[in-house]
Amino acid sequence: MPDVEQATERSHLLPLLAHDRRFSAVQNEADANSILSTHVSKEEQLLATTSVGERLPYNDYTTIDWLHDLVKDSFRSRIIHAQPGIRGHLGSAFESGQGWIAAALIGILTACVAFCVDVAVATVSDWKLGYCDTNIFSNRGNCCTTRHPLGATNTNLGESCPAWHMWTDDYWKAFGIFVGFALAFGAISSSFTMLTKSTLPTAAPGHGDKSARLTEGGDQGVVGKSIYLAAGSGIPEIKTILSGFVIPHFLDLKVLVIKAIGAVFAVATGMCLGKEGPFVHIATCVAYLVGMLFPKYNENGRKMRELLSAGCSAGLSVAFGAPIGGVLFSYEEISTYFPRKVLWRAFLCSLFAAMVLKALNPTGTGKLVLFETNYGISYSPVHYLVFVLLGIAGGLFGGVFCKANFWWSKTFRKYAIISRNPVFEVFIVVLATGLLQYPNPMTREPGDVIIKNLLVDCRGESEAWVCQQEAKDGNSKYLGWLVYGTLVKLVLTIITFGCKVPSGIIIPALDAGAFFGRLVGQWITTISPGIFAMVGAAAFLAGVSRMTISLCVIMFELTGELEYIVPHMIAILVAKWVADALEKDGVYDLAQAVLGHPFLDADHAMHLVQGQQELVQRLIPPKKTMQDITVDVPKDNKISKRTLDDKLEKLKERGLMDAGLVLVQDGMLQGYLAEGELDFGLNNLGMYWESTARIRLLGEAEEGDLDLSMFVDRTPLTICAQAPMEYLVEMFGKLGLRYICVVEEGSGRVVGVVIKKRLVVWLESLKG
Numbered sequence: 001m002p003d004v005e006q007a008t009e010r011s012h013l014l015p016l017l018a019h020d021r022r023f024s025a026v027q028n029e030a031d032a033n034s035i036l037s038t039h040v041s042k043e044e045q046l047l048a049t050t051s052v053g054e055r056l057p058y059n060d061y062t063t064i065d066w067l068h069d070l071v072k073d074s075f076r077s078r079i080i081h082a083q084p085g086i087r088g089h090l091g092s093a094f095e096s097g098q099g100w101i102a103a104a105l106i107g108i109l110t111a112c113v114a115f116c117v118d119v120a121v122a123t124v125s126d127w128k129l130g131y132c133d134t135n136i137f138s139n140r141g142n143c144c145t146t147r148h149p150l151g152a153t154n155t156n157l158g159e160s161c162p163a164w165h166m167w168t169d170d171y172w173k174a175f176g177i178f179v180g181f182a183l184a185f186g187a188i189s190s191s192f193t194m195l196t197k198s199t200l201p202t203a204a205p206g207h208g209d210k211s212a213r214l215t216e217g218g219d220q221g222v223v224g225k226s227i228y229l230a231a232g233s234g235i236p237e238i239k240t241i242l243s244g245f246v247i248p249h250f251l252d253l254k255v256l257v258i259k260a261i262g263a264v265f266a267v268a269t270g271m272c273l274g275k276e277g278p279f280v281h282i283a284t285c286v287a288y289l290v291g292m293l294f295p296k297y298n299e300n301g302r303k304m305r306e307l308l309s310a311g312c313s314a315g316l317s318v319a320f321g322a323p324i325g326g327v328l329f330s331y332e333e334i335s336t337y338f339p340r341k342v343l344w345r346a347f348l349c350s351l352f353a354a355m356v357l358k359a360l361n362p363t364g365t366g367k368l369v370l371f372e373t374n375y376g377i378s379y380s381p382v383h384y385l386v387f388v389l390l391g392i393a394g395g396l397f398g399g400v401f402c403k404a405n406f407w408w409s410k411t412f413r414k415y416a417i418i419s420r421n422p423v424f425e426v427f428i429v430v431l432a433t434g435l436l437q438y439p440n441p442m443t444r445e446p447g448d449v450i451i452k453n454l455l456v457d458c459r460g461e462s463e464a465w466v467c468q469q470e471a472k473d474g475n476s477k478y479l480g481w482l483v484y485g486t487l488v489k490l491v492l493t494i495i496t497f498g499c500k501v502p503s504g505i506i507i508p509a510l511d512a513g514a515f516f517g518r519l520v521g522q523w524i525t526t527i528s529p530g531i532f533a534m535v536g537a538a539a540f541l542a543g544v545s546r547m548t549i550s551l552c553v554i555m556f557e558l559t560g561e562l563e564y565i566v567p568h569m570i571a572i573l574v575a576k577w578v579a580d581a582l583e584k585d586g587v588y589d590l591a592q593a594v595l596g597h598p599f600l601d602a603d604h605a606m607h608l609v610q611g612q613q614e615l616v617q618r619l620i621p622p623k624k625t626m627q628d629i630t631v632d633v634p635k636d637n638k639i640s641k642r643t644l645d646d647k648l649e650k651l652k653e654r655g656l657m658d659a660g661l662v663l664v665q666d667g668m669l670q671g672y673l674a675e676g677e678l679d680f681g682l683n684n685l686g687m688y689w690e691s692t693a694r695i696r697l698l699g700e701a702e703e704g705d706l707d708l709s710m711f712v713d714r715t716p717l718t719i720c721a722q723a724p725m726e727y728l729v730e731m732f733g734k735l736g737l738r739y740i741c742v743v744e745e746g747s748g749r750v751v752g753v754v755i756k757k758r759l760v761v762w763l764e765s766l767k768g
Contacts, residue, residue: 062657062676063244063598063756066337066736068713069302076296098296099307103345105290106311107352110283111360114318114353117260117275117282118362124268125446128181129174130166140164142364178444179434182269186430189265189501190423192258196229198249227595228422230259232497233277233504235334236591238284238312240599242305243336244736244756247597251288251308259285263502267446271433272492272511274447277504280315280334283353287311302337302736309335310346314353316554319506321368323347323354325554332550333588336602337736369560371452375528377459378563384570386524390536391571393516395578397490398509398543402583402590404494409594413498422500429496436488441465442515443485447507450485454514454533455559470522470529479522485515497587498594505544505587513540531567534559539571543579546586548572598760602733605759608766609725616728617721619762620742620752625654626662629753631673633665637699641706642691644682651675658738658755663697663712669741669750670698670714677711718743721751732756 080091122139132143143164167177229250237247249255263278291297291307298304312334316326327346331338358368412418418425437443442465443450458467469478489512497505517536521529538555542548552568579586585593592599621629628650633639644661651659652675660674686695689706698714701707718741719728731737742752 062246063738064246064301064305064736065738066244066302069300073296073300073303076300095296098294099341099345100348102287102290102294102297102307103310103349104352106283106287106307107314107317107349107354108356109286109290110279110311110314111318111353111356113256113260113282113286114279114357115360115362117264117279120264121267121275121446122362124185124264125270128178128185128268128270130164132164134163175438178270178438179431182271182430182434183427185265185269186271186426186501187423189262189269190426190499192262192265193228193230193500193502194423196231196255196258197226198229199226200247228500229255230262230502231422231500232502232591233588234259234281234284234502235277235504236588236595237597238281238308239334239336239588240592240597241284242308242312242334243599243601244301244305245598246301251285253285253289256282256285256289259502266501266503269430269433270437270444270446271430271499271501271503272447272489272496272508273499273501273503273505274507275502275504276316276319276506278502279319279504280312281502283311283313283315283318284308286314305337306339306342306345309338309342310349313346313350316550317350317353318357320554320558321354321357321370322554322557323350325550325557326350326353328550328553329547333545333547369558370448371455371559373455373457373530373534373559373561375457375459375531375561375563377527379527379531379567383524383527383567386520386532387535387567387570388574390513390517390520390532390539391542391574392578394513394536394539394541394543394571394575395580395582396543397512397516397540398546398575398579398586399582401490401494401509401544402579402585402587405497405587406590406594408494409498412495426499426501429492429499432495433492436492440481440484440488442481443488447511450511451507451514451537454511454518454537455530457528457530459528466518475522479519482515482519482522486512486519489515498591506541509541509544510537513537516540531564534561534564535567535571538568539575542572542575544587546576546579548576593764598757600732600756600760600763602729605729605733605763606726608763609729612725612766614725615721616719616723616725616742616754617752618725619728619754619758620721621758626752628654629659630662630664630750631697633663633670633697635665637709638694638696638705641682641686641689641693641695644678644695645691648675648678648682651678658757660739660753662741662750662753664750665698667747667749669716669718669743669748671712672716672739672741672753673697673708673712674738678708681706681708681711716741720745728754728759732759 077095080095081088083091122141123137126140129140132138132140134143140161143161166174168174229252234250237250241247241250259278259282263275263282266273267275287308287310288304290311291304296303297307309330312330313323313326316329317323320326327343327350330346331343335342354368358366363370413425442453445453453464453466456464456466458464458470469475472478489508493505493508493512496508497503513536514533515536517533517539518529520536521532524532534555538551542551545551552565552572555568556562556565583590589599589601620626628647631639631644631647647661651661657675660672661678662669663671663673681695685708686693686706689695693706696702696705696707696709697712698709701709716739717731717735717737719731721742722745728740731740737756739753739755741750742754743749744751
């Protein structure tokens with residue numbers, strides 16, 4: 001029996017009642033039912049009457065049960081459509097429209113957040129160089145023009161602006177001020193990020209079952225891991241969530257706000273990072289918060305992930321003004337489960353995001369296209385060789401970057417002074433960035449401005465600095481700046497990606513590719529070098545991220561150049577092939593490995609398994625583990641509470657959180673009781689029963705019973721121990737299982753159970 005001091009705010013009076021011997025078993029049962037109703041939804045309680053069994057809300061860092069949530073949604077839908085009269089028709093209509101309403105809201109709110117971030121970034125970034133004396137909160141581009149967010153546009157871009165004042169005309173003083181502001185912005189961004197520190201119960205997949213050999217040996221203890229929820233792009237974590245795992249608090253409102261503020265100051269430092277990756281995280285947070293307002297999504301992990309997939313598309317839509325590219329990005333790069341209805345809702349979500357952002361007009365141009373170009377000239381077949389060259393260079397850049405960044409994360413960031421002081425690492429990176437980028441006038445600007453400058457077409461009259469340099473007879477210094485920019489972007493991006501600030505990889509990769517493409521274009525005078533900068537940018541990003549179709553669409557939406565789709569396709573495919581040859585995993589996959597987030601890529605997993613000739617019996621847990629998690633249920637279908645307490649303690653020692661008890665009777669499988677439900681049953685419902693009480697696990701409950709049979713899954717899926725491993729991977733990947741029981745060939749006796757995390761950690765061992 002729990003002590004009075006152990007009570008919580010939810011149950012502070014109940015332990016006192018439990019100590020009162022006057023209360024009968026019937027009263028205990030009523031109190032237990034009261035607690036049950038506060039933790040379990042109505043649909044789940046209805047599932048208690050079926051062989052599927054009810055589930056509690058998913059606990060931290062576990063996997064959702066896709067099949068269970070499918071059945072749960074069917075129950076909810078049938079209840080709504082069964083209501084008679086006008087109320088029933090209205091309920092059914094709202095049921096059908098919930099997804100569309102939620103998608104539109106996500107797009108609108110994401111655009112509003114993006115507008116605030118875009119305007120703030122433009123202003124804060126320019127503070128490193130000077131200020132506008134008419135309005136301190138105005139950026140350099142808007143200081144002397146009528147081009148303002150939410151207002152009309154003007155073609156005068158204000159290059160010669162008397163209202164804009166540089167801090168000083170002295171080079172070295174300006175250099176010091178630039179670096180000083182960058183360091184201050186970096187400290188602000190990383191300090192905000194520190195506020196989102198969270199400790200995961202187990203970050204390494206399957207740690208509790210991991211041993212020198214997966215088929216033998218004992219269990220290990222649990223090692224918790226701290227993560228900063230607002231750090232990085234958030235895309236690796238979102239991929240993990242959409243694949244069916246739960247990362248606690250990653251999509252909370254607090255994280256959204258800090259991510260937005262942190263991204264503003266992180267981009268303003270001038271570090272080799274962008275706000276486009278964080279926009280995906282912000283959009284997913286918005287999708288989660290909107291989904292919590294709709295019961296259809298709030299109480300169903302499967303349906304919520306459909307909404308999150310749609311929300312991801314809005315992130316890229318507002319980041320690049322690329323609504324179609326955003327939908328394709330969510331499908332190609334992030335989502336694991338993407339049926340046609342999700343595609344349609346992602347399309348609507350992305351559309352509303354683009355419409356609202358264009359109306360808000362954060363850039364003041366009145367246009368959605370960020371880097372609009374109009375080269376007015378086509379390419380010839382001979383240029384295909386140049387596009388292939390750019391693709392090869394992009395693949396080399398991507399492969400080298402992925403390997404070097406992974407090595408940097410595994411070595412430099414393991415030093416105690418760095419791992420324990422993330423703000424200090426940001427300080428070092430910002431300092432290095434300022435010292436290396438300021439001397440080059442082309443890298444001094446923010447990342448998106450760099451791309452815009454490098455894509456410029458100099459065939460007409462242009463006052464751009466790039467065009468002035470290319471017009472000179474001797475431009476060796478300019479060529480040196482292009483080479484310098486390419487190499488500096490590579491080095492700085494390697495050491496920046498993974499710092500504890502909100503950051504994305506998209507803009508730095510585009511910058512490096514644009515530098516290299518512009519460099520190549522200096523020796524090809526038949527068409528504008530801006531074309532090669534554009535194609536090179538796509539190639540370098542493809543090498544880093546391995547995006548293909550979505551990237552091609554994003555590039556023509558970014559520039560408005562439909563004429564150059566074929567060159568983009570050539571460069572992107574070649575870059576992907578070359579990068580895959582050097583490093584088979586893209587930057588987001590490697591980031592998942594560094595962070596220790598479990599992720600099951602069904603296609604990649606099948607490729608690994610097909611070369612192994614392994615059977616399912618390879619993943620059967622050790623004999624001792626099976627003894628700990630197996631319950632031999634007597635004929636009366638009851639077992640002592642003390643025995644189950646011991647079993648629960650064994651499960652917690654393993655630390656997997658997805659584990660559970662296998663229920664057998666006469667050697668035959670009867671059901672599966674997950675750890676979360678067992679813990680709730682013993683420590684919340686069981687608080688009214690003595691430790692000597694017997695708990696019902698199977699059969700019909702009698703009056704006064706402590707009944708946990710409602711939580712038992714009496715239809716667990718099974719697989720033969722002699723089945724090929726391909727069967728197991730396909731079942732986990734396509735059905736979204738949390739676990740599967742392994743039975744002996746011939747007898748059908750239970751010999752093991754495989755949970756999703758155990759499969760993931762074995763697949764990770766194959767990569768090594």
